[in-house]
Amino acid sequence: MANQHIIDYINEEKTKGVSDDVIIQSLISAGWQTTDISEAFLAVPNPAQELVASDVPTPAITAETAATMPGAMDLIREAIEIFKAHWLQYVGFALLPTIFSFIMGIITVATPGFATLANNQGSASILDLFGPFTLIMLGISLVGGFLSLWASAATMVRIRDREETISFLDIMSRSLKYVIPMFIVSLLMGLITTGGFLLLIIPGIIFSLWFVFGIQVVIFDDERGINALLKSKGYISGNVGVVFGRWFVIVLIYFSVLIGYVFVSGIILNSIPDSDLSKTVRAIIQTPLNAIITILTTIIGVVIFNHIKKT
Structure with a gap:
């Protein structure tokens, strides 16, 4: 289950216009685990991309x-x-x-x-x-x-x-x-x-x-x-x-x-x-x-x- 403290922090930062990358780095610097951060992002609207990127190149959204x-x-x-x-x-x-x-x-x-x-x-x-x-x-x-x-x-x-x-x-x-x-x-x-x-x-x-x-x-x-x-x-x-x-x-x-x-x-x-x-x-x-x-x-x-x- 996603940690409510992380969810609240993410929502607060998003309202300030802070990017997902910066939010993730701040949480990691604060000592939160990547799995907890990923679960929290999945629990908020417009979740971030997967925190740990795989070796497969990121698909491009071209027309938009x-x-x-x-x-x-x-x-x-x-x-x-x-x-x-x-x-x-x-x-x-x-x-x-x-x-x-x-x-x-x-x-x-x-x-x-x-x-x-x-x-x-x-x-x-x-x-x-x-x-x-x-x-x-x-x-x-x-x-x-x-x-x-x-x-x-x-x-x-x-x-x-x-x-x-x-x-x-x-x-x-x-x-x-x-x-x-x-x-x-x-x-x-x-x-x-x-x-x-x-x-x-x-x-x-x-x-x-x-x-x-x-x-x-x-x-x-x-x-x-x-x-x-x-x-x-x-x-x-x-x-x-x-x-x-x-x-x-x-x-x-x-x-x-x-x-x-x-x-x-x-x-x-x-x-x-x-x-x-x-x-x-x-x-x-x-x-x-x-x-x-x-x-x-x-x-x-x-x-x-x-x-x-x-x-």
Whole structure:
């Protein structure tokens, strides 16, 4: 028999407009068992989908999706509202890789002998290709890539758990377990889509569309590896036109804003003589733009994914 306390909580949260995913995560965090949560959802109107997804891809509801999926501007507005709720944390996640690169740049410039090491590596023979400089730069690149994946995972976990009051460090801790699964899914996506493009252009495009939600499935459905890709295919099957159409309009809006931004920033930069100051100003102008674009792109992708799941 379903637990009445869980049922009351679900009904209360639903009246606030909280999504089923967030309700489920909150109950799990509170210590409730998944079986109790599933029984409670079955006892309330419009029960959620099965809590624990099987390996079989989720069937797509195709004809109704276009009617229920919000338009591009509504998706952007929804993403902005999500961003505004925890904007400082989102910016912090997005700036992590940039801060790391900045610190590494200072260290390499300030380290005695590093420039000499780089010059020696540049003039070395092919047998010395993997010398100290190459290994150091490879290590920095690997750490930077890890931080980029971690920042992306943290952003999506913050979106998923946006109804909770959680600190920056707690979000980073929660999202750490997704970094390796995200890397594996990204690697599989890259290998499969590249193979498709090598065979013919069309298969590569089809694979890219099928697996567009692979990363979101890792975070929101807790799937791994090929199962995440198969579930993404299940979500996108029959909905390609809807998803592609929304993204196409969003990209057009983005480029319109970008053109205006570049025009204004160009006027500012052209008024400054070419020097270290102009490079600093350029970095100050471009860094916030790149961070906001990264954040909103991630949020919009999650918003579209959640609407596809609900239809």
